[in-house]
Amino acid sequence: MKAYNDTTYAILGILTTDCKSGYAIKQFIDRSLSHFWKISYGQIYPTLKLIVQEGLAEVNVSTTSGRSDRNEYHLTSKGMDTLKNWLEQPLQQAPVERNEVLLKLFFGSYQSPEKTIAILQDYKNRLEIRYEMYETIEKGIHQHNKDEKDAMYWLMTLDYGKRVTEAAIKWCDHTLKNWS
Amino acid sequence: MKAYNDTTYAILGILTTDCKSGYAIKQFIDRSLSHFWKISYGQIYPTLKLIVQEGLAEVNVSTTSGRSDRNEYHLTSKGMDTLKNWLEQPLQQAPVERNEVLLKLFFGSYQSPEKTIAILQDYKNRLEIRYEMYETIEKGIHQHNKDEKDAMYWLMTLDYGKRVTEAAIKWCDHTLKNWS
DNA sequence: GCCGTCATGTAAATAGTTACATGATTAA
DNA sequence: TTAATCATGTAACTATTTACATGACGGC
Numbered sequence: 001m002k003a004y005n006d007t008t009y010a011i012l013g014i015l016t017t018d019c020k021s022g023y024a025i026k027q028f029i030d031r032s033l034s035h036f037w038k039i040s041y042g043q044i045y046p047t048l049k050l051i052v053q054e055g056l057a058e059v060n061v062s063t064t065s066g067r068s069d070r071n072e073y074h075l076t077s078k079g080m081d082t083l084k085n086w087l088e089q090p091l092q093q094a095p096v097e098r099n100e101v102l103l104k105l106f107f108g109s110y111q112s113p114e115k116t117i118a119i120l121q122d123y124k125n126r127l128e129i130r131y132e133m134y135e136t137i138e139k140g141i142h143q144h145n146k147d148e149k150d151a152m153y154w155l156m157t158l159d160y161g162k163r164v165t166e167a168a169i170k171w172c173d174h175t176l177k178n179w180s
Numbered sequence: 181m182k183a184y185n186d187t188t189y190a191i192l193g194i195l196t197t198d199c200k201s202g203y204a205i206k207q208f209i210d211r212s213l214s215h216f217w218k219i220s221y222g223q224i225y226p227t228l229k230l231i232v233q234e235g236l237a238e239v240n241v242s243t244t245s246g247r248s249d250r251n252e253y254h255l256t257s258k259g260m261d262t263l264k265n266w267l268e269q270p271l272q273q274a275p276v277e278r279n280e281v282l283l284k285l286f287f288g289s290y291q292s293p294e295k296t297i298a299i300l301q302d303y304k305n306r307l308e309i310r311y312e313m314y315e316t317i318e319k320g321i322h323q324h325n326k327d328e329k330d331a332m333y334w335l336m337t338l339d340y341g342k343r344v345t346e347a348a349i350k351w352c353d354h355t356l357k358n359w360s
Numbered sequence: 361g362c363c364g365t366c367a368t369g370t371a372a373a374t375a376g377t378t379a380c381a382t383g384a385t386t387a388a
Numbered sequence: 389t390t391a392a393t394c395a396t397g398t399a400a401c402t403a404t405t406t407a408c409a410t411g412a413c414g415g416c
Contacts, residue, residue, distance in 0.1 A: 005403075006280060013287040023367050033286065036279040040405055045369055068367045068412050080290075087284055087291045091302055097277040099216040100186060102340060104267055106213065107193040108333040110260075111267045122271055153288040160282060160351050167347035171340050185375075203395050220377055225397055248384050248395045 001085050002054070010037055011047055012075065012083045015057060017150070020072040022048055032141075032154065035134060035161045048073055056082055117179055124172035131165045134158050181265050182234070190217055191227055192255065192263040195237060197330070200252040202228055212321075212334065215314060215341045228253055236262055297359055304352035311345045314338050 010033070011025060019028040022044050029039055048071075051057045056079030062072045075083070101123045108116045138158050145151040190213070191205060199208040202224050209219055228251075231237045236259030242252045255263070281303045288296045318338050325331040 006278070006283060007403080010283055013283070013290075016287065016290065021367080022369085033283075034276065036277065036282040038276045038278075041369075042371095042405060042407095043403080049369095066413065070367065083287070084290055087287060088295055091280055091284075091299065091306070094280070094306060095278065096214065096218045097216060098186070098218075098275070099340075100271055100274070102216040102337040103186060103190055103193070103213075104271075105333055106337050107196070107263070107267060107330075108336075109329045110193075110196065110264055115268055119271065126271070126274060149289045150287075153285055156288075156355055157282040157286050159355070160279075160348070163347045163351045164344050167343045168340070171343045175336055175339070187375080201395075202397085221397075222377060222379095222399095223375080229397095246385065250395065 001082065004050075004054075004082075004086075007039055007043055008047055008051065009083060009086045010039065011044065011051065012056060012079055012086075015073055015075050015079070016083070020074065021062075021070040023070065032137065035130075035137075036157060051079070055079075113179055117176060120172050120176055124169060124176075127165050127169045127172065131162060131169070134161045134165065138162075181262065184230075184234075184262075184266075187219055187223055188227055188231065189263060189266045190219065191224065191231065192236060192259055192266075195253055195255050195259070196263070200254065201242075201250040203250065212317065215310075215317070216337060231259070235259075293359055297356060300352050300356055304349060304356075307345050307349045307352065311342060311349070314341045314345065318342075 010029075014025050014028050014033075017028065019025050022041070025044055025048075026039070026041060029037065048057075048059075051073065052059050055076060057073045057075050059071050059073050062070050064070075101119065104111075104119055105116065138155065141151055141154055141158070145154070190209075194205050194208055194213075197208065199205050202221070205224055205228075206219070206221060209217065228237075228239075231253065232239050235256060237253045237255050239251050239253050242250050244250075281299065284291075284299055285296065318335065321331055321334055321338070325334070
């Protein structure tokens, strides 16, 4: 079976929900997937074109009064098979997360401790904002998608985000404490 | 002050250690930086060329008997200033870590629970291997770089890796328990 | 009339990996 | 002599972001 990149599979997956247009996909990603996957329009539209070319989805124009026309993409059975096949494949080598904070900290001896502390404090603030965002998304799922069979899986990914973010916040606290 | 990409700053930072050639930089990254930053030769050599063009380092050929000639790069004061200036800059918007496991889990309802469990188990194994790698690097720093002023900072980045990985492992356990 | 949202798309630039090419030295 | 390590580099490809271009509709 032909292989595609993960971004293509992400879009195939989203097309199983009721997000069917490029615009709706972008919104879905920003609202529900953004803690572990981001895609820009510059990737979405060309990828949708590819998906149709490959026969993984069919497109039809939906005209709703009071709205711009939208292209609706519907998975074909070939598209669904392709998605399921990818789900079954073993994990690829995990790409290393590039962490700008750690990179700066690594060379911290060329900087005053005050500056390093400021960076850590800033990072901690960002992590806390992120944690709150996860909780907001979580509440949204509990309220609006409680019955959906997908909801449980979506909540698991959020739980991951919360746990890892919490550990990072604790590391900030611990590291900051070593200086005071 | 002119801006470069983070990979360029990473290389400038490494040139402050006693790794002075492209080959030595690659080894240093693979041994000490690989848990949060990876760079391939395809980036290192062109970037070193750029660094010299920009006057951030000077190159001279070192001939050691019984070794191939190696190009040694030495930071200029302009290079050192550029590094220090970057260290002081506030953090950029943190790029989202793309996580293939979470992406597959997100669409887990299109797969049998057994397959999902297998993916989580596989992920947990990888995380455990990664955790052990961190401990190995940590021991190496304790033994060989104890006196270096950088060592403390290097250990902090490893502590981050360990804490975050531990949290991810616990999430795997917790998520797997929900199915059994 | 203007702003926000809905909606689709492309071009150029940037970033990064992979595969390839080359060649010296050393130890088994 | 052959494999491993040291050493440098490029070309092609893949991935991705950013900035731009366009336009409709609804509400203030």
